[in-house]
Amino acid sequence: MTQYANFHYTERITSDFLKLERGNGLKDLALATHGVNNGQAVKTGPVWSLVSGSSTDRDAVLRMISELDKYHGLPNGMFSCDEHLAGRDPSQGSELCTVVEYMFSLEHALAITGDPSLGDKLELLVFNALPGTFSDDVWAHQYNQEPNQVECSLHHKPWTTDGSESNLYGLEPNFGCCTANFHQGWPKFTNSLFVLSGKQESDAEDGLVAAAYAPCEVGIIIRGMAVHIAEVTDYPFRGHVRLNVNPASALNFPLRLRIPAWAKGATVTVNGRPSAYPEPGSFARIDRAWNPGDRVELSFPMSPRVSGWFNNSVAIERGPLVFSYGIGESWVKMRQRGLAADWQVFPTNEWNYALHVDAEAPANSIVVKEEEIGDVPFARSHCAVKLSAKARKVDDWRAEDGVASPLPQSPVTANQPESTITLIPYAAAKLRITAFPQAAG
């Protein structure tokens, strides 16, 4: 926490900065700027606040996240950490261990602070950065993923200390830590979908909170009675969530529902009747006698949104999903590893597009198409949502040695003819452009 009270690590960390050639003499500096350590540290303030009782400690998590986003934030929800903090260029990477540790920190911080923005951040990682960095069958994963990832190969990469295999898809690319860590991500998230509300504050608050959304069932004892809730939803691809609430018999308790900050115009109904017109970025609270068979329905409108990134680039979001241009992929097996294999992935087409979108009214320039959700929801072969937008190629934005060169400062003048490109969920595109230059005019 002290590190973030006066945050010094505002630039990409270089090997010169770490003075790596001097051996272990400055080991603390390397650890202080190491991605996984920072991902784990995000929960420090809220967890310590349970001992100290200090609201300053509890709220420190928001400052830590805002500093990481300000200097190292990427459009997939992560901060860059291709071993060490690496600035905002979307060609820099983030380590998979950091994704799952950051998720775990956000789950604890959300449960302790009750701040709904932490749920929004958590879902960004859960539905984008995490599935974006492993294969559809989960037999191959990366060490480092890049939002603008135009090739996964042995070519030189812009990492400070990581090895050349770091963004291959494989069994244990670069190092085995991510292999040992990555499968904690979704199970711990599932465990955190519902949390209990503040019993310690007053008995009246003794209830249940829907902190994040995904299909699930929860069985819990509230006020001495068994309560079962079944959540039926196609979230994050659709904005409708149904909760079938079944206490063993009639029971009073408050049910809180997180309303994401992007969900403008959200509605909540109980048994078909409007219950609340909730504010985005808050928890809707329904305190009533729940009866077996009660039905709560949430509707989160999912209009496309435009967010701003490195060199005034833009990314497109819809609900908790980030969208990317999926570059054509050629997967080349490098070596067999028992039941698994290590893969290089090479691009099969150009990707140097600037987007032409209306940032003030994105729905005017981005067309949304919902399709059937496949058995593997994030698979590229069966995308549940596709967006289309106008784009033009930018002649002088190219790859250098397998890495997209830094985005040109936007707006850019693009003289190539306008075309329509399709954007797919970030996680479906293993080669991708996520932060786009903005076409002028």
Ligand SMILES: [Zn+2]
């Ligand atoms: Zn790792």
